[in-house]
Structure formats: C-alpha cells, structure tokens
Amino acid sequence: MVDGDTIFRQFKEHSVAEFFKKNQQMLGFSGKVRSLTTVVHEFVTNSIDACEEAGTLPEIAVGLEELGEEHYRLTVQDNGPGIPKTHVGKALGQMLAGTKFHRYIQQRGQQGIGASGCCMFSYLTTGKPTRAVSCYNGTRYELEVLIDFKSNKPILNMLKEEPTQEHGLTVISEYKGVKHEQSNKGIFEYLRRTALANPHATIAFTDPAAGRMVLPRSTEQIPPRPFEIKPHPLGISAHDLLEAAHHFREYRKLSALLQNAFSRVSAGKVAELRRAVPEVDFDKNPSGLTWDEAERVVKGFQQVKWIAPATDSLVPIGRERIENSFRNIFSPELVVVTERSPKVYKGGIPFIVEAGIAYGGGMGAAGKQGEIMRFANKVPLLFDTSGCAITETVKAIDWKRYDLKNFDEEPIAVLVNLASVHIPYTGAGKQAVAGGEEVENEIRFAVMEAARSIQRYLSGKRRAHEIANKRKLVERYVEQLASDLADLSGSKKEKIAKKLNDIIEEKYARPVEGEEEGETNGNGTQGTGREAGKAEPENGESEG
Ligand SMILES: Nc1ncnc2c1ncn2[C@@H]1O[C@H](COP(=O)(O)OP(=O)(O)O)[C@@H](O)[C@H]1O
Ligand SMILES: [Mg+2]
Numbered sequence: 001m002v003d004g005d006t007i008f009r010q011f012k013e014h015s016v017a018e019f020f021k022k023n024q025q026m027l028g029f030s031g032k033v034r035s036l037t038t039v040v041h042e043f044v045t046n047s048i049d050a051c052e053e054a055g056t057l058p059e060i061a062v063g064l065e066e067l068g069e070e071h072y073r074l075t076v077q078d079n080g081p082g083i084p085k086t087h088v089g090k091a092l093g094q095m096l097a098g099t100k101f102h103r104y105i106q107q108r109g110q111q112g113i114g115a116s117g118c119c120m121f122s123y124l125t126t127g128k129p130t131r132a133v134s135c136y137n138g139t140r141y142e143l144e145v146l147i148d149f150k151s152n153k154p155i156l157n158m159l160k161e162e163p164t165q166e167h168g169l170t171v172i173s174e175y176k177g178v179k180h181e182q183s184n185k186g187i188f189e190y191l192r193r194t195a196l197a198n199p200h201a202t203i204a205f206t207d208p209a210a211g212r213m214v215l216p217r218s219t220e221q222i223p224p225r226p227f228e229i230k231p232h233p234l235g236i237s238a239h240d241l242l243e244a245a246h247h248f249r250e251y252r253k254l255s256a257l258l259q260n261a262f263s264r265v266s267a268g269k270v271a272e273l274r275r276a277v278p279e280v281d282f283d284k285n286p287s288g289l290t291w292d293e294a295e296r297v298v299k300g301f302q303q304v305k306w307i308a309p310a311t312d313s314l315v316p317i318g319r320e321r322i323e324n325s326f327r328n329i330f331s332p333e334l335v336v337v338t339e340r341s342p343k344v345y346k347g348g349i350p351f352i353v354e355a356g357i358a359y360g361g362g363m364g365a366a367g368k369q370g371e372i373m374r375f376a377n378k379v380p381l382l383f384d385t386s387g388c389a390i391t392e393t394v395k396a397i398d399w400k401r402y403d404l405k406n407f408d409e410e411p412i413a414v415l416v417n418l419a420s421v422h423i424p425y426t427g428a429g430k431q432a433v434a435g436g437e438e439v440e441n442e443i444r445f446a447v448m449e450a451a452r453s454i455q456r457y458l459s460g461k462r463r464a465h466e467i468a469n470k471r472k473l474v475e476r477y478v479e480q481l482a483s484d485l486a487d488l489s490g491s492k493k494e495k496i497a498k499k500l501n502d503i504i505e506e507k508y509a510r511p512v513e514g515e516e517e518g519e520t521n522g523n524g525t526q527g528t529g530r531e532a533g534k535a536e537p538e539n540g541e542s543e544g
Helices: 003-010 015-024 031-056 083-095 114-126 187-197 237-248 253-259 265-277 291-303 319-330 389-396 437-489 493-506
Strands: 058-070 071-077 130-136 139-148 155-162 168-176 202-207 211-214 334-339 343-345 349-360 371-376 379-380 412-420
Touching: 015 114, 031 058, 031 114, 031 168, 031 379, 058 187, 083 130, 083 139, 083 155, 083 371, 114 130, 114 139, 114 168, 114 319, 114 412, 187 202, 187 211, 187 319, 187 371, 187 379, 237 253, 237 291, 253 265, 265 291, 291 389, 319 334, 319 349, 319 412, 334 437, 343 412, 343 437, 349 437, 389 412, 389 437, 437 493
Parallel strands: 058 202, 371 412
Antiparallel strands: 058 071, 071 168, 130 139, 130 168, 139 155, 202 211, 334 349, 343 349, 349 412, 371 379
C-alpha cells in the first residue's frame, strides 16, 4: 500500500493550455482531414466575425501550400480591423482569452480557444511558432507567437513594426500529420458553405494543386449587425447572479443591479419580486449577496411573468440570400425557404431557426442526395454529424408524408441555420448542436413547413403528369372514332376530329407544371453574383 504522503506529493495544478494539449480532440484536432478543416474554420470564422464587428465587407484569402508529406503551410488573410499590439499575443497565444466569451451577442466565436488552439496544434505538430501580421490603426506588426503551456501565457517574438495604411490580420502557420482532401469534409467544401451562408463575403482559396479559386460575393450589402443584449432573468442561475454582483460593483442595491444587469427588469418587476420572495432584502448591497439569497431570487424569477427577451438582436441569413445561394450553387428545380419567428430556449436565451430545401434540377445532376447542410450562426458544421440535433431532427421527419420516398436517395438538400446569442454546442470543437425540446421543435417546424411546399409542388407535378397521360390515351381514339362517325353520319371526318379535339382540350386543358407552389428556378438565372459551386479559377485580376 502506498501512503497518503507519497500520493499527494504528486499533486499538481494544470493550466487550461495543458488540458487542451492532452485533449486536442475536444478542439476538433482529431483525424487528418478534420484537423486541417478545423484550423481553416477557426481562422475564417475569426476573420468574418472581425469584419462584421468593424462593418467591413469581408475579403478573405486562404492559401494552402504543400511542404511535404502531410505537411502544409496555411495562410489566412482578412481585411478586418487587425488586432492591437497589446492584445495580439493573448488573442493568438492564450487559451480562453478573447473579446467574445463574456458578451451576449450572436457571434461565430464564443470561447476564446479557436486561434490559440490552432497555434498550439501547429507547435505540437511542427515545433514552430505561429506567425502573424497585424495591421491595426496605422501600424503593421509582424510577430511570432507560442503558448507557454505551464502558464497558458503567450510567448512573443516581435519581428517588425512599421507604419501602414492597411488594416487586417494575416496568420501563417504550419501543420504536420494533416491531409488536404477534396471531400465533403475538406477545406473547399467548408469555404463553399461559408460562402453560401455569407453571400456578402469574397473568399479566395489557393489550392496546392488546383491553384487560386474565388468565391465572389453576390451582394454588397453587409447584413445588419446583431446587437448585444443583456441576459434575461429566466436564463440565469444563482451562480450567474452572484457573478453579476461581483462584476457590476457600481450598483449599491440589489434592485439596481437587477434592473441594470439583466433585461426586462423594471422597478415594477422588482416590486413583484419583493412580494414573491419577501425574505430577500432587495435594498441590500449586492456584494454581500449569499448563495442562498441568490437561489431565492432566481426562484422568484420563475414566479414573475416576464416579457420575452428581445429577439431582434439576432440576424439570420435571410430568405432571399438562401434562395439565391442555393440557385447559384446547385441550380435546383425548386427552392423553398422558411424562416421561423425568434423563440427562446431555457426560458431566457433567444434563438431563431431558418430552413431551406433545394430539390431536383442540378441537385440530381450533381449527385447530391439527401444532404443536410448544418449551420450555427452562419458557420458550416461539417463534423460530428450523428451527434447533432439538426441532423437527428431532420432525419426523424417522416419524409414519406411529403412524397419523398427515401430521403437519402432523393435529389434534395436541406439547409438549417440556428442563430443565437449562445449556441448550445455539444463540445468545445463546436461541430454539433445539443438538442433540447425548444430548439428541436423549431428545427422540425421550419423543415416541415418547407417540406410541405415541396410536397405541394411534387403532387402538382404528378397530377399534371397523370392528366397528360390520360389525355394522350384519349387522343389515341380520336382518329378511329372520327373516321367511324364520318362513315355513320356522312359528315366530314376532319370536322368531327376537330370537334373531338376541342372537347378533349376543354377537359384536359394543359396544366402548367409546378404551378401549385414555390418558384421554379428558371435555371439559376436570378442572382448574377456568386457561382459558389463552380468557383471560377481566377484569371489574372486580383479580387481586391
Ligand atoms: N482575424 C481577426 N481579426 C481581429 N481580431 C481577431 C481575429 N482573430 C482573432 N481575433 C481576436 O482574438 C480573440 C481570440 O480568438 P479565438 O481564440 O478564435 O476566440 P473566439 O473567436 O472564440 O473569441 C477574438 O475574440 C478576437 O478578439
Ligand atoms: Mg474564434
């Protein structure tokens, strides 16, 4: 038997960086293809987030160079604001650090482990630092970043500093043991779907073999900015409340803290809370709030009727944008998009679901069958398919009810985007969405609503087909019947035939195909912009 002293001599603390070094798969660094796509995903989402915050039309250039067997150099460049010198180290070389984690706003990044995770992965596979060029506020910094795993602090090597007129961030990093692949899990598919959900972004990709391809923006219109909201009382726990008490020290009374730190809390609501939990003193200084009191206040929150949280803070992709993107990418026969109204999950977290279905036409030709395209805050989710509430909900729909015999074999693509100030991801790798009744219901309703339109279209088409067949059948008798009647009556055969044809025409007036519902695509003529599916190799001219 080993004595306690011996055991506890082993007792050590670890930093979050050490934790993720041991658990890289949690950040999406597992599998050769997935690891590389994850790196692209992290840098590209950061770039789009940064451009969105700065109100710039994103110009993103992704370059991949093959340096050896399973050895690549990746460059991601954007035209965002860049990162100030004071923060660039932490942004790229410290885990759980960033400008987003603590904010209640719809953004792509949430946790502050994306860029730093890549920096770590690069170092662990190549032993090299990550290089960054940041043009911020008139100065261009070039530097190298490493993470000190023990302290989770960045180690910086400043290389150059000079004035510039440019703005934006370029990150250059190398990886070994990864694989570049033209598959539905590869970089190009990732970028294509990013383009689909962000039609205002121009994304260029330099493939080591195929050269430079550009997914040009199809709209100059920057989508409205999602705005920051305060947490809703129904979405917070006792711990959240204590944290708020600690954070907002300027409020001397609990009542003031509640009214200022959370949404929908008015003086009237505080009065209601006082009645609901009379044992709590709402005039006390929040710094002295105990766990027990916080729990009681939260219980009080459940007893008061609240106005739902503001949901106009969310920005979906939008019906028209999805329609155009679908047309441009797949030239389908039919596109239907539904946008649900915003809802609230766990009582206090606003979210919105939109769904699009593209059917037939180029879908079949492209060999697309029963494809589910998942997005969270406009970010494509390519991995962890089976553990995702979106996949499971879409698969669980009884597609036969919608005249789609077997979902997996139909020329159909279903797009679902979930937008929220807090996406309930299943893990730190952010590739799958956790369920929950509210979210799943909305996904189901959105997809079913779109599916109904597809069904109406398909059954209209089928009916038209049936009628046309019947008509053909009847028309076959006209010749013989007209001839027989002419013999019997002595009238002219042609005259009788014309009359018979008139009767047929009246009865089976040609139905217009697909007149029932939805819009047929007219072969993708609408929307001149992005040909995202068929990114054209660039011919000389630079994009911007
Ligand atoms: N391309 C970029 N432009 C400007 N700022 C960036 C960029 N990439 C990262 N950042 C900053 O670095 C922080 C950390 O990024 P990251 O580790 O990916 O975490 P997250 O995106 O979850 O916040 C971001 O919150 C942002 O402030
Ligand atoms: Mg990020």
